Amino acid sequence: MYYLKNKTLCLQALLPALAMLIFYIRDNSVATTENLVITTAACLLFIAVPLASRKFIKNIDGYILPLICFLCSMSLIMMLRLKMSLFHAQFRWIVIGMILMFLTIYFSEKLLRLLDYPYILGLCSIIVIGSVIIFGTEIGGGLNWIVIGPFQMQPAEFSKLLILGFLASYLQENQNMLNLPNRHWGFLYLPPLRFFAPLVVIWGIALLIFVYQRNLGFALLFFGMAMMMTYAVTSNKSYIFLAVVFFIIASFFSYMVFAHVRVRVIIWLNPWADPMGQAYQIVQSLFALGYGGLFGTGFFQGSPEIIPIVHTDFIFSAIGEEFGLIGVLAVIMTYLLIFFRSIKIAFSCTNEKYKLLSFGIAGTMLLQSFIILAGDTKLIPLTGITLPFISYGGSSMLSEFMAMGLLLAISAKENYRARQ
Amino acid sequence: MRDNDINRNMLRIVRVFIVMFVVLIGNLSYIQVIKGDSYTNNPLNPRIANKENSTLRGDILDRNNKKIAYSQKEENKVKRVYPYSMLFANSAGYVGKNIGSAGVEQTENSSLSGVNMLLHQLGPLEQLFAAEKGNTVKLTLDENIQKAAWDAMGNKRGAVVILNTKTGAVLAMVSRPAFDPNGVEENWQALRTDPQSPLLNRAAQGLYPPGSAIKPMIADAALEQGVINTTEKINCGPYYDLGNGQKIYEADKAVYGNINLEEGIIHSSNVMFAGLAVQMGDKGLENAFKRFGFYDELKTDFTQQNAHLSDFAKLSRGETAQVGIGQADLLISPLRMAMLASAFGNQGKMMKPYMVDEILSPGGTTLQKNSPAVFKEVTTQDRANTINSYMENEVLKGTGRNAAVKGITIAGKTGTAENSFGADHAWFIGTAQVKDEKISFAIILENSGFGGAEAAPVIKYVINTMLRED
Structure with missing residues (x-):
């Protein structure tokens, strides 16, 4: 057999x-x-x-x-x-x-050790995604590419791993804080803003850059990744609710502002x-x-x-x-x-x-x-x-x-x- | 146990994923299985057209295997070639990328294109059965006869239909003016708007008043209904008085005196046939047209137009008399008139006309063969023979003299049809035994005058050409 x-x-x-x-x-x-x-x-x-x-x-x-x-x-x-x-x-x-x-x-031992530094991973991912704005070339209607000599590369693809690393390590390190909501915002139970601010900031910037680059697929993917990971750690439906509200507002905003959307x-x-x-x-x-x-x-x-x-x-x-x-x-x-x-x-x-x-x-x-x-x-x-x-x-x-x-x-x- | 919490949360997310993929697969199945056919046949989907283009279209042959249409590759582009140019334009038709198709190219498209959507259902197995070239369509048309009829018409507008009397096979179907199917796509706008309507197949789809060419049928009906017998004589000429000042005259206001039915046909007496029609009445005439199949749908392998018949219940006495000489508002196609003539030459049996003889595989194997079929038995053998002998005599010593060919038995009936578009249409219909083939024919030349003078010589030319063959 x-x-x-x-x-x-x-x-x-x-x-x-x-x-x-x-x-x-x-x-x-x-x-x-x-x-x-x-x-x-x-x-x-x-x-x-x-x-x-x-x-x-x-x-x-x-x-x-x-x-x-x-x-x-x-x-x-x-x-x-x-x-x-x-x-x-x-x-x-x-x-x-x-x-x-x-x-x-x-080299996995060394690479996995990077998970101890969530903010470095988060910052790197922003830099990688943002690099396209400075060095990028527009190919096929999207500003997603960096051309180095004969090679073209799409930094967003590699930023996926960095963002995943950031989410995994940040969420794991802060799960206690995130899991103990002590604020009532109407029917939402959320921790103080400062605990989940870095998450929102890094994730929000990434999302904005993708929309700006007309890379809607990645915007959607990153949104889904963050939701998935946050829920896995916290199972707090308030996050999901906020994310969905944010998604609707962002979609509506993109729809009104960006012709390509x-x-x-x-x-x-x-x-x-x-x-x-x-x-x-x-x-x-x-x-x-x-x-x-x-x-x-x-x-x-x-x-x-x-x-x-x-x-x-x-x-x-x-x-x-x-x-x-x-x-x-x-x-x-x-x-x-x-x-x-x-x-x-x-x-x-x-x-x-x-x-x-x-x-x-x-x-x-x-x-x-x-x-x-x-x-x-x-x-x-x-x-x-x-x-x-x-x-x-x-x-x-x-x-x-x-x-x-x-x-x-x-x-x-x-x-x-x-x-x- | 926070560890288990994460596992529990992950499991919930996995469930969400499963639901998402169930929806995805459901939608995909809907697209590929339920909506499949409708997407495949959507006119915006170029795939079937591509497939037809990648398969070389089959040939169209005449009955002697002369190529009427074939496809060939020229610098990666496939071109449809019609070597006889205008000759078969309205019978074999054309096919164009943006203009659709007509004629045999249209009616036999599924055979010619070699694309069979039933095989497509088999998936990859389709490749085992798919042909590289479409099937060959062998017609009953004969290029020699077609060419002779075309030439004989000169530059006149009109049509010639020649059938095999015994089988109904269409030997020639000419319509003029025609067009060159090789350039139909380029000249499409001009052809479409041409006031002479070259795209119309006058032979099968053009409708004309039959005029005196209808008289053999009226004679048959009169005999059948007993309003006259073969010996009775009627005083004919110079006109038939309808009362209230309306009169139907003989041609050239001739006076024939006391004549029988046979002489009535030979001289094409309007007075006699107007009188017979009035005697038979509306019901009698309607029954005659019914008996001769004009009310029956003719379903065959080419496009044809059914006759337009008078509303017999509403005819005035004058209009009834006009029906007897093929006027009133009767409109009949040359094809139907040739079928009418064939019935008298075939012991009363009207054969169903057909144009496709065989469908052959590219290798030459017969896939399908048409067999002759009786369309309708329209009259008795005796009456058919009687009327036919009258028509033979019309050619020997009557209005059809111009068709006579020495040593050939020809039965004919001329017609000169008044119409609202100018000079009279010239008609000649009949049958002839040419060597071992009995043909039936109908000729119409639009606005060109007397049938005997204009249309009858056309068949003489055709018969002479057929005799010269081999």
Whole structure:
């Protein structure tokens, strides 16, 4: 049984090879040395990384990495199908991401020690997010990028980890204060303002910067992260109430002040008013999903390239068109499985900072997938954000792998402690 | 135990996540399964069009396998080519990206495009069955006959329909003026607004007063209802008095004296047929049109227009007489007139006309073959033969002389139809045995005068061309 399980977890590694074979049958010219080397390397990588991690890192969770490798191979074959140059680049990012993940695991002791300095983490995250305002370049209608030589990076992706670290350590250190409300503000029970002011300030600044940068996806994500973490520590519904009130006011304010927010909402409310103009993307996304149906059209048999920027925000619709409902359910289930494995790690932690951090990492990944998936399917207004491990993009891939590195390091640590 | 508090809180958040994802998956299933078809068929969704474009459209062939329409790739762009230009414009039709399609291109689109949305339901398995090229549609039209009819019409407006009498297969369907389907997309605005309406398929959709060409049917009805027999003679000419000062004249105010029904057909006597119509009355005429299938819906593989018939219950005596000579407000398409002629040449059996002979796979396997069907038995064998012999004599020694071809049996009936748009329309309908094929035909030339002088020579030219073949 154990043997079979191990083999099953390696099956995802066959995906790139199969995809290349299908491509080759359609077009012989794809069989260049470079493409074949990358495909072979990808297959080997997706077998070797889960096996090696289990062999060399004691007590590491055995399911998370194979599941991540499945998402990465989905990403690779979709890039292969959409654009050959993206296939090469994405493979490079996956390799760098995995190296970074192992480095994170290796240096996890030192990195986790940073959790003792919540204000440094908070300040760093503000600086990282704010750096875009000073050094940033506008790409694709959002001021989210810093260009250094040939590289473009999206600092917001990396600030996710810093903010998570800040939230975990600040909330854990101040939970007694936050949990003992001694002020009645109407029906709300809140501690004195000074106890939760730093939280509100750092979080509020981050949110404002994102809205200013037109990075609505991250604004939504950061809002959700903070709510999630605060509730986990305090379970005080007053915070939730305040946050929701704040969210409504902020949304209304953004709607009135920022034209780009207004446009998003109008498109979401009635995409059929301007299906060939502003709502083109979301309408084509729905068409792609509907055309795919239950079974999908088959790999290479759909027309996902009709959707603009399909390789980042709408990669999910491309999967839905070619692999159908069955395919996208597999992807969604994978995210849920990773989430549940991560939550299991969080539950087993005795160190509350680690507990909160691993819970934050897992919840953030799932929340981020939800925001973009719900946007692609018109459940909520569309906000541009990447689908973890699948969308094309270096910053996103690297930061996700680093987060997973921390999570795996915590799992190894806690399992080790538990077995002592 | 604060530790447990955090775990409890985390568990609550996990529940929220589960609810969120249940909603997400529910919505996704709704989009992909329930709304799938409606999104797929939405006109703004370019996917079906893309698919049709990536599949090479099938060929349209005439009955001798000459290509009437085919698609070819030119510098990554697929072009639809109509080698005969205007000749088949209104029968085979056209297909354009932004203007839709018409003719066989429209009615047989699902065969030609090779896109089958039923297969799409199979998901990736569709690829096992999908064709790289659409199916071939083989028509019953014959390029030689079509060309002959086109040439014979000259530059006149009008239509020619030629059917196989025994099967109903359409051998030629010409409508003029026509247009070049190769350039229809570029010239769309001009074609659409052209007062000559070149886009209208006059042969199957143009409605005209039948004039004297309706007389064989009136004669059949008169015999059936016993208002005349084959030997009875009627004094004809120069006019039929309707009372109150209204008169129906013979053509050229001729005087034929005492003539029988056969001579009435041969000379196309208006006086005789006005009288017969009045004798049969409104009910009798209505029954005749019913018996000849003019009230029946004709469902076939090309687009056609049903006849516009008089409201027989409300006709005045004068209008009843006018129905007898094919006027009043009767409007009938050339196709229906050719079918009428075919009934007399086919022992009273009117065959259902059809234009698609076979659907073939790109490899040449027959996927579907049309078989002839009787549309309606409209009269008895005896009466059909009697009327047909009258029509043969009309061509031998009557108004249809101009159609006569030596050694060929031709039965015909001329018509000269008054209309509100100018000079009379010239009609000629009938049947002819040409070698081993019996054809039925209807010719109309708009506003060009006498049927015998203008329309009859068209079929003579066509028959002569058919005889010269092989």
